[in-house]
Amino acid sequence: MIYLILGLALWVAAHLFKRVAPDLRTQMGNAGKALVAVGILAGLGLMILGYKQAEVVNLWYPPTWAVHVNNLLMLVAVFVYGMSATTGRLRGRMRHPQLTAVKIWAVAHLLVNGDLASVVLFGGMLIWAVLEVIVINRSQDWDRPEPGPAKKDIILVTITLVMFVVIAGIHMWLGVRPFPG
Known part of the structure; x- marks a missing residue:
């Protein structure tokens, strides 16, 4: 269940990043976009893994x-x-x-x-x-x-x-x- 919860948290954080910290996201440029994409994909992977493994x-x-x-x-x-x-x-x-x-x-x-x-x-x-x-x-x-x-x-x-x-x-x-x- 921990992977599921971590995945959800990562998914939410990555999606909200540009809304909550728009100046920081803009300053990061393409690196910021890449970071968000990696965060979303990692969150998705953790959610799938956690859901499959959950009791x-x-x-x-x-x-x-x-x-x-x-x-x-x-x-x-x-x-x-x-x-x-x-x-x-x-x-x-x-x-x-x-x-x-x-x-x-x-x-x-x-x-x-x-x-x-x-x-x-x-x-x-x-x-x-x-x-x-x-x-x-x-x-x-x-x-x-x-x-x-x-x-x-x-x-x-x-x-x-x-x-x-x-x-x-x-x-x-x-x-x-x-x-x-």
Whole structure:
């Protein structure tokens, strides 16, 4: 569990570094960018290692219907994440689509995982995403981008469906069954 907690702490620190210490981050130039990238990757690696090694301590047993809610929320999370890259009509509808997607992802996974390591991982990521939005909103104004053509949103829906299938396939490859059967 210690690796999981250290990984989460490193992830949060690396992501918040440019928001909390912008002058220092600017002074560091490319070295600062590299440091943040290494911190994020190391944090991710520690979280994965810590999650895989954590002892299973069940706090609750999720109901079977939660899997269906999880899958629906995950489809929404993939779509919302994709909104950050769209140039269609949905562009600018949401200020923080990637962080909102992380929040949806975290809640979805908390619904279907009742063990302590999952609460630490997904709860920690949820807290980080909320904190990140607060810090960003306080530190900078937002210029809402102009919406683009609707056909770009159709592309977003198509990419969302493909990515959802890919993500589900990766889960099955890893031995996690995202669809009850």
